[in-house]
Amino acid sequence: MRLVFAGTPAPAVPSLRALIESPRHDVVAVVTRPDAPAGRGRRLVRSPVGQLADEHGIEVLTPRRPGDEDFLARLTELAPDACPVVAYGALLPESALAVPAHGWINLHFSLLPAWRGAAPVQAAVRAGDEITGATTFRIVRDLDAGPVFGTVTEPVKPTDTAGELLDRLSLSGAALLVSTLDGIEDGTVRAVPQPADGVTYAPKVTVEDARITFGFPATAVDRHVRSVTPEPGAWAQFRGQRIKLGPMMPAEGEYTDLEPGEVRVERRRVLVGTATSALVLGEVQAQGKKRMSATDWARGSRIEQGERLT
Template identity: 55%
Template sequence: MRLVFAGTPDVALPALNALVGSDHEVVAVITRPDAPSGRGRTLHPSPVAARAAELGIETLKPEKAGAPEVVARLTELAPDCCPVVAYGALLPQRLLDIPTHGWVNLHFSLLPAWRGAAPVQHSIMAGDQVTGACTFRIVKALDAGPVFDQITEEIGATDTAGDLLSRLADRGSELLLATMDALAAGTATPTEQPEAEVSYASKLTVEDAMIDWDRPAIEIDRIIRGCQPAPGAWTTLHGDRFKINSATVVEAEALPPRGLRVTKKAVQVGTGAGVLELGQVQAQGKKPMRAADWARGVTFAGDDSFG
């Protein structure tokens, strides 16, 4: 089949590479416009745009996905299908109607669970034991189209959102390719989603990542892992923002919520139920480091606590 691939971040690269290496023909890529990054805030192409350039594939970078020039070019390209992985923009109906087999999205949850922008993060934060990825036909409603196929993936006790998303992106690339193969062979059989089982996963904000120390330690651990690497779980200490990149629930003498216990080898924090031992932390203006190493450079008062 003739394909036009839509995607933007690193997580979309395994799927793009799998499709390029298949019997299908990727005739173009649609991605988000170049964005400023780094100290100089200079413009850089998205990871998908950079990879497409390496492969010599035509790349479209519209400010708006439904811009007339994009509609015109996609019509000229006449793709059989447009596979999508984390493109990052809404697709108007005039675009959805162009490919013969529509637009097929690789979504990192078991739909209808966790429709939305941050399914992996919300799955970890909710305490799910199993998640997965699925392919579905994009319709106007958010992540509501019929599902072609899915895979499942266990969520490990120490998995961060970054860990889990990396595994799902790798395995999901094979799933997306299998769906393209099935569409080409005429054997794809999509199934409508049960609307009664829908849950939503909105994009995480910095405010969502603020730790509430009155919650149980096990819940805070999930928030920390779900917010890693972005937006990064945080609290405050001495009025400054303080990031916590990893922590472990431990059996230890109880502490009041927010209370600190600092020894030569560990930094522990009290919660609403249980104690967390901090792993990697990042004080404001500092690089990430082991909590014990950070604590050795700080003078603590007897009543110090996190915000």
């Protein structure tokens, strides 16, 4: 099939690569978000999807809005049979949805109708889901509500961060997307409506959302930290300054006298209190510092008894 691929961040790259390598499909163009400033110099940088397209000599379209007349005119000229989408990052208007004969086929990193929205992997980790997956579906006007072509499942490991889980889903999801497009071309797959029950939502996670509340039980704190690792990154305040915190380990069976957020420095580990048992801090990054082990951070900070993370 003749395809125009839409995607932006690194998790979309495996899908684009798989479609480029597929002998059955021809990626004639890529749609991605406009180049954005990055790094200390704030120079404009192409998205990961755009970079891969450039490497393969594929036309890259970067409309400010996918409803722009110039973009719609070029999309119509390209005459795609279908437009696969993976984490593009912008809502598609009806005028764009109407162009490809087989529609826009989205790869979403959850088992729909669970976790519709921008942050399904983070939501699955935070909720303690044991199984998640990826879904291919036809895009309609309502958010992630279109009929489903296929799914693939993926177990959530007890120590998974959102980044680790997304890395696995981006690979298994890429295979699912290719097989879905193969089936659409062959006429062997058809989209079926999503169930009316079991709908949950996963809105975008902000930096403020990533702040840790140590007054929750240890299990909830652990899941929360892993759900926002690596982005936007879990954080708390210590001595009035923000510090980033990596995944923590349960202090198995130890119900200490630590208050929520209270820090206790031991010889080989640093504990922090929660509403239940203590957690063992992992990596810590203070403002203006590199990431380091919690023991190194505590040694340099000379933490006094009773000090807290808030």
